[in-house]
Amino acid sequence: MTVHARARDYPQSEFEGPIPNESELTAGSRIVPGRSYGFFTDTTRCIGCKACETACKQWNALPADNMALTGDSYDNTGALSASTWRHVAFIEKIGTGADRATEMPPYQSNWLMMSDVCKHCHNAPCLEACPTGALFRTEFDTVVVQQDICNGCGYCVPACPFGVVDLSEVDGKAHKCTLCYDRLKGGLEPACAKACPTDSIQFGEVEHLQRAAEQRVADLHQRGVPNAYLYGTPGAPGATGDLGHLNAFFLLTERPEVYNLPPAPTRASNRTLPSLISGLATVASLAAAAALLLGGRPGR
Amino acid sequence: MSYPGKVEAVSGPLEHSTRQRAPYGRTGDRSPFRQVYDGPTYYGRNTVKPSPFDWKIALYIFLGGLSGAAEIIATVADFDGNPALEDTVRQGRYLALVGTLAGPPLLIAGLHTPSRWYNMLRIFRGTSPMSIGSWILTAFGGFAVATAAAQGGLDTTNPVRWPRLRRILRGSARVLQVPAALAGAGMSVYTAGLMAATSTPLWAAAPRLLAARFAAAAMAAASAALSLGARRHHRIAAAERLEDLTALAAATELVMARASNEVYRQRGVDTALHEPQFRLFYSGGAELIGTAVPLALYVANRVTRHPSNRLAWAGGLAVMAGSAALRLSMMYAGNESARHPEPYLAATQSERTSP
Numbered sequence: 001m002t003v004h005a006r007a008r009d010y011p012q013s014e015f016e017g018p019i020p021n022e023s024e025l026t027a028g029s030r031i032v033p034g035r036s037y038g039f040f041t042d043t044t045r046c047i048g049c050k051a052c053e054t055a056c057k058q059w060n061a062l063p064a065d066n067m068a069l070t071g072d073s074y075d076n077t078g079a080l081s082a083s084t085w086r087h088v089a090f091i092e093k094i095g096t097g098a099d100r101a102t103e104m105p106p107y108q109s110n111w112l113m114m115s116d117v118c119k120h121c122h123n124a125p126c127l128e129a130c131p132t133g134a135l136f137r138t139e140f141d142t143v144v145v146q147q148d149i150c151n152g153c154g155y156c157v158p159a160c161p162f163g164v165v166d167l168s169e170v171d172g173k174a175h176k177c178t179l180c181y182d183r184l185k186g187g188l189e190p191a192c193a194k195a196c197p198t199d200s201i202q203f204g205e206v207e208h209l210q211r212a213a214e215q216r217v218a219d220l221h222q223r224g225v226p227n228a229y230l231y232g233t234p235g236a237p238g239a240t241g242d243l244g245h246l247n248a249f250f251l252l253t254e255r256p257e258v259y260n261l262p263p264a265p266t267r268a269s270n271r272t273l274p275s276l277i278s279g280l281a282t283v284a285s286l287a288a289a290a291a292l293l294l295g296g297r298p299g300r
Numbered sequence: 301m302s303y304p305g306k307v308e309a310v311s312g313p314l315e316h317s318t319r320q321r322a323p324y325g326r327t328g329d330r331s332p333f334r335q336v337y338d339g340p341t342y343y344g345r346n347t348v349k350p351s352p353f354d355w356k357i358a359l360y361i362f363l364g365g366l367s368g369a370a371e372i373i374a375t376v377a378d379f380d381g382n383p384a385l386e387d388t389v390r391q392g393r394y395l396a397l398v399g400t401l402a403g404p405p406l407l408i409a410g411l412h413t414p415s416r417w418y419n420m421l422r423i424f425r426g427t428s429p430m431s432i433g434s435w436i437l438t439a440f441g442g443f444a445v446a447t448a449a450a451q452g453g454l455d456t457t458n459p460v461r462w463p464r465l466r467r468i469l470r471g472s473a474r475v476l477q478v479p480a481a482l483a484g485a486g487m488s489v490y491t492a493g494l495m496a497a498t499s500t501p502l503w504a505a506a507p508r509l510l511a512a513r514f515a516a517a518a519m520a521a522a523s524a525a526l527s528l529g530a531r532r533h534h535r536i537a538a539a540e541r542l543e544d545l546t547a548l549a550a551a552t553e554l555v556m557a558r559a560s561n562e563v564y565r566q567r568g569v570d571t572a573l574h575e576p577q578f579r580l581f582y583s584g585g586a587e588l589i590g591t592a593v594p595l596a597l598y599v600a601n602r603v604t605r606h607p608s609n610r611l612a613w614a615g616g617l618a619v620m621a622g623s624a625a626l627r628l629s630m631m632y633a634g635n636e637s638a639r640h641p642e643p644y645l646a647a648t649q650s651e652r653t654s655p
Contacts, residue, residue, distance in 0.1 A: 072343040079345060089342060129497065131431035132419040151419045152412025155430045158351035158498035158638065161648075167352050172412030240651050260342035260641065262648035268497045269427035271507040275496040276429070279489030279511030282556075286519045286549055287372050287485075293545050294373075294388075295380035 004028060023189040029204035031184050036141035038179070038247030039193060040209040041115050042216060043259075044228065045200035048074060048113035052086040055195030059180065060085065063170075079260075080116060082168035085177040086192045087116045089259055114250065114259045115201055117192070118143070118164045118177035119232060122244025126176075128269040129159035134174070141206070141247060142179040150174050161243070161265035179248075206247050210234075213251060220251075227253050231261060241266025336568045337646035347645060348499045350638035353410065358631040360399075360406040361491040362624040364437070365518030366525065367399025368487025371444055373522055373545070375481035378474065384538045391529040393451040393473070395522065396444040396480065399487060403437055429494035436486035443480035447473050488518030491627075495634060501569040501644045502637035503630070506560045513556040513626070517590070520549035521623035524594075524616040531612060543612060546619055547598040553626075554591035568646030572636035573629075582629035590622015 004025045024030045031037065056062065062083045070076050073090035080087045091112040094101050101110050124143045127135040134150035137143055145156075145165075152172040156165045165176045180190035188194070193203035202209060210233050220228040232238040232249030237256055239245045243265060256263045341347075374392025377385040408417045421438065425431040450473035457466055492514035496507035503510065527542035564570035573582050597615035601607040637643045 070343075075343075091342070125499065128425070128427035129430065131423075131425060131428050131434055132416075133423040133425070134419070149416075149419055149422070150413065151416035153410075153420070153430065154352035154412060155428070155494075155498075157349050158500045158503075161348065161499040163346060163348040163499075166349060167412055255339070257337075257347075257641075257645050258340050258342070260345060260347050262347055262645060264648045264651045265499070266504075266648070266651065268499055268504065271496045271504060272427060272429050272432075272493050275493040275507035275511040276432075276489060278508035279492055279515040280485055282512040282515035282552065283369075283372065283485045283488060283519065286516065286545075286552065287376055289548055290373055290376045290519075290523070290545050291380060293541050293548070294377045294385055295382055 027189040033139035036206040043114040046113040052192035055191040059191035082166040082175040120247035125268040126156035240264040341641040350635035364399040365488040368484030369518040369522030370395035371484035433490040440483035506563040509560040516553035524619035569643040572633040585625030
C-alpha cells in the first residue's frame with residue numbers, strides 16, 4: 001500500500017486530537033455515511049499475533065476472559081463471545097512423528113491462522129430475529145446492537161449462522177462486533193484493522209475490498225497457492241442460502257469447516273413463513289375436524 | 301461444494317495435530333440417504349451458539365399452545381351450538397386464561413434484562429417470529445381475557461334478575477371469541493416458527509413439520525384437557541367427542557413425528573435425540589406417552605362395550621404430559637445439537653430446501 005498524499009500534512013509524532021478522516025491515511029478509504037464498509041481478512045497474511053484481539057478489547061473496553069490454556073494450539077481465546085469480538089484461530093498441520101512435515105510450501109500451508117469476526121451479513125439473521133429493534137443496520141451498512149434497547153431475549157444468539165452473537169452474563173445484553181461504529185463516526189479505521197501489522201485485516205468499502213480480494217486470489221494462484229479462495233463474496237461459499245454477501249469476508253486456503261465456518265449457511269428468517277403457514281393449515285384442518293366431531297345432536 | 305484447486309483439501313497431518321476426540325455422531329447408521337459430517341472440526345468446538353432458552357420458554361410454549369387451542373375448540377363448539385358442549389365452551393374460555401396469565405411472567409423471567417420487557421412491543425418485525433409472537437400474545441391476551449370476563453359474567457349473574465345483561469354478555473363473548481380463537485391459532489403455531497427460524501440444527505431441519513407437529517400437539521393437549529373437564533362433570537357424551545378429537549390430533553402428531561424423525565436422521569442432526577435423557581423425554585415422553593399410548597387407550601375404549609373412565613383419564617393425562625414433553629425435549633435437544641459442530645456442519649454442507 002502506498003502512503004497517502006495527505007500523510008505529508010502530518011509530519012509530527014504527537015497530535016492534539018484525531019486527524020480528520022484519518023482512515024484515508026491508515027486504510028486508504030474515506031468513511032462516508034451511506035456507503036458499505038467491511039473487512040477483508042486475508043488468512044494467508046495472518047501471523048497469529050492477536051494484535052486485533054487486543055486492540056479490539058482495548059478500544060471497546062471489553063473484559064479479559066478465559067484466563068487459562070486451552071491446549072488447542074496457540075488459541076487460548078477459543079471462540080467469539082460477548083467479550084471477544086475478534087478471535088484468532090490456529091490450525092496446526094505440521095503433523096507428528098513420521099508424518100511430521102519437513103517441507104513448507106509457500107504461505108500458510110502448514111499452520112493456518114485466521115482472525116474471525118462478525119460477518120455483518122447483507123441479510124443479517126440476528127437483525128431479522130431481533131424483536132426489539134436493538135439490532136439495526138447503521139449508515140455504514142454494518143450491524144450493531146443498541147445496548148440501551150436490548151432486553152437480553154437472546155433470540156439473536158441461535159439465529160446467527162456463524163455463532164457470533166452472544167449474551168453477556170454480566171449485563172444481560174447481546175454483544176458482538178460493531179465494526180467500531182464509534183470510530184467510523186469519527187472517521188477512524190476500526191481498531192483491529194488499524195492494529196493488524198501485516199494487513200491481513202483490511203478495512204474499506206466492501207466493493208473495493210471485494211475487487212482487491214479477487215486480485216489477491218488470482219495473485220496467489222499464480223504464485224503457487226492454487227487452493228486460495230474467497231469466503232463470503234457474492235456466489236462464494238458462506239454467501240449462500242439468501243444471506244447475500246458478507247460485509248466481512250475471508251480469503252481461505254482450506255475448506256471452511258477447518259476454520260469452524262459453515263460451507264453453506266442459510267438465512268434463518270426464510271423458514272418463518274413456511275413454518276407458520278404449515279402450522280396454521282394444521283390448526284385449521286383440526287378445527288374443521290372439531291366442528292364435525294363436536295357438532296350435531298347430543299349423544300351418539 | 302468444491303473449492304478451487306483442492307477439493308479434498310484436508311490431508312493427513314491435520315487429523316494428527318488436532319487433539320484426539322470421538323466425533324459426536326451416531327456410529328453405525330451409515331444408510332445411503334443419511335448426511336453425516338465426519339470431516340475436520342475446529343477442536344470439536346461448536347460452530348453456532350445454542351440458544352439461552354430453558355424450561356421457562358418450553359413451559360410457555362406448552363401452556364401457550366394449550367390455551368390457544370382451548371380457545372379454538374371452545375369457539376368451534378360454541379358455533380356448533382351443541383347443548384351437550386355448553387360446559388366445554390365455558391371451560392375452554394377459562395382454560396385459555398392459563399397461557400395468558402402464566403405466559404408473560406414466564407417469558408419475562410426468561411429475559412436477561414427483564415426490566416426492559418416492554419421493548420418487545422417497541423416495533424413489529426415480520427421476519428422475527430419472536431416479534432410476531434409478542435403481538436400475537438398481546439392480542440390473544442386481550443381477547444381471551446375479554447371473552448373469559450364475559451363468560452365470568454354469565455356464570456355469576458342471576459338469569460332471572462339480569463336477562464338483558466346476560467344477552468349482552470353472551471353476544472359479546474360470541475363476538476370476542478372469534479379474534480381470540482384466531483390469535484389462539486397463532487399461539488399454538490408461532491413458537492414452532494420461532495424455533496425453526498434459527499441456525500440451531502435440530503430446529504431448522506424441518507420447519508414445516510415442526511409447526512404441524514406443535515399445532516397438533518396443542519390441539520391434542522387442549523381437547524384432552526377439555527375432555528377431562530367434561531369427565532369431571534360426568535358429561536360422558538361430550539367427553540367422548542372430545543376424546544375423538546384428541547385421538548385425531550394425536551394421530552396427526554404421531555405422523556408428523558415419524559416424518560420429522562426421518563428428516564432429522566437424513567440430515568444428520570438427530571444425534572442429540574439419541575442421548576439417554578432425550579430418549580426418555582422425546583421418544584418415551586413426547587412420542588410414546590404423548591401419542592402412541594393414548595391412541596391405543598382411546599381406540600380400546602371405543603371398541604369395547606364398556607368404556608372405562610380410568611382409561612380415558614389415563615389417555616387424557618398422557619396426551620397432556622406428552623405435549624409438554626415434546627416442547628421440553630425439543631428445546632433442550634435443539635440446544636444440545638448446537639453444542640457440537642457435527643450436526644450443524646452436516647446440515648450446512650449444501651443448500652437444500654427443508655421440509
